[in-house]
Amino acid sequence: MIGMKPLPQEPATAVTAANQKCLRCHAQATLGYRNATDGLYVNLSVNPDEYRASNHGKLTCVKCHTKAFQTFPHPATLRRKQLVCLDCHKKDRKLLKFQFPGILREFQASVHARKLGNKFTCFSCHDPHSFKIHARVSRRVAQTVLYDNHICLQCHSNESAILLLSAKPQPSLDLIHAWLPHKELHWANARCIDCHTAPTNTGVSHQILPKERAVRDCVRCHSSNSLLLQSLYKFQVRQERTRDGFLNATILNQSYVIGATRNYYLNVLSFVVFGLTVAGIAVHAGLRRHFGAKRASEDEKRRRHGHP
């Protein structure tokens, strides 16, 4: 699931009224149950405000959950029906640009899908009732970082969530990132996925890599051809290029990355000034040598002619 424009809409008031019937129960914060088979908690609660503000906020509940849910109590058979994002996101032409089929392929190749199989779905990370498109539209990289990292930390900073999913304890994030200089600064300015995914052509790579394949080579990001330009700054770079036609402005105004943050004009100016200084010294040294040699030969001549 990635950000999307809502499907064809019913009028907002009609949506609110239709959803109100569902939210009479589902707005309760504690509504949910623990699945007897896998022990995972199934959260049935929807925050109405978050839902309305989300990218799906203008859809009626039954757009995704089928009209059979309009009866109460809901038929027990419905519980088995697993929703899939691509049911809508594959068919709608307006949503093609979000490349959902590509995202699905990436997800299937990700460590999550490979190791956890059916236990891990789009909804493990993306709550369709609060999801908001971020990386594509945000002008503030820091907010995108915060939003996206929160998705990972829902499980990766929650020991019981990890135990339920993988039956392995979560290693301390501090310890496994101890090698990373200024790790808090990295965490505040780059997303987990910027190092932990394989670069792909979709908007946001969903191919989460096993931890041993995560980026550890500093210059992958800290260089003029920074990996971040293909990931975190991908959309920023496009926007800024269109608006300013100047790549450096993006990087300079948004963040600071050693080795990648270079101001083009300062760079050129520094080469020119340095070159002129070296040239100035070379000319001065050359003149000193020339006149020195001339003086020496005149002295020699004078000595030969008997003058002191």
Place this chain on the structure above:
Amino acid sequence: MGIHRRYFYPLWLRLWHGLNAALFLGLIFTGLNLQYASASAANLDFRTSIMIHNVCGIALSLNYLAFVALNAATGNGRQYLPRLKSIVGDMLLQARYYLFGIFRGDPHPFETTPQRKFNPLQQVTYLLIMYAVVPGAIITGIGLLVPDILVRQVFGLSGLTLTDLTHTVIGFILSLFLLGHLYLATTGATPTANFKAMLTGWHEDAHEPETTRGTDP
């Protein structure tokens, strides 16, 4: 006629200068490596560069503190203070020497003495470099070493970006200074005389200095 030697540079000053020079070179080399970081084989490993840059930066800062303290304790700090009354004229005189007189083989316009080792241009340049530019590099360097202490936003610009930009520009100015410093050091009694003086402490003059005639140690 002949080379005349006088003891100018005490051991502490030569040790400070040597250490400062070595750290300077290490910082410029690793600084360039970080600024123009790439995966190319010509570049030193990024993490090693950071480590060396940090260690050299901290060492240079401590060395700088020692320099300030010893300058105050020994009175050497006075060498850096130009004569304010005639500062502009003195600097022009020295600049004219570098631009014209040096080619004609004129004598240096300001005789070097143990009380006045630097010419007016040196005094002003060294004063600015040692008491404004180098402290600027140290302060911005500390900011980059411990980014948590930085102001986050300055007029809408990231404090980190601004600090780094200042640090980089200062580093560049200091590199230019080093170039000029090394070149002008060749303008002594012989091209290598000043380099030798900074190693041995003994300053050489092409002519017997008037102010010290008969008082050589």
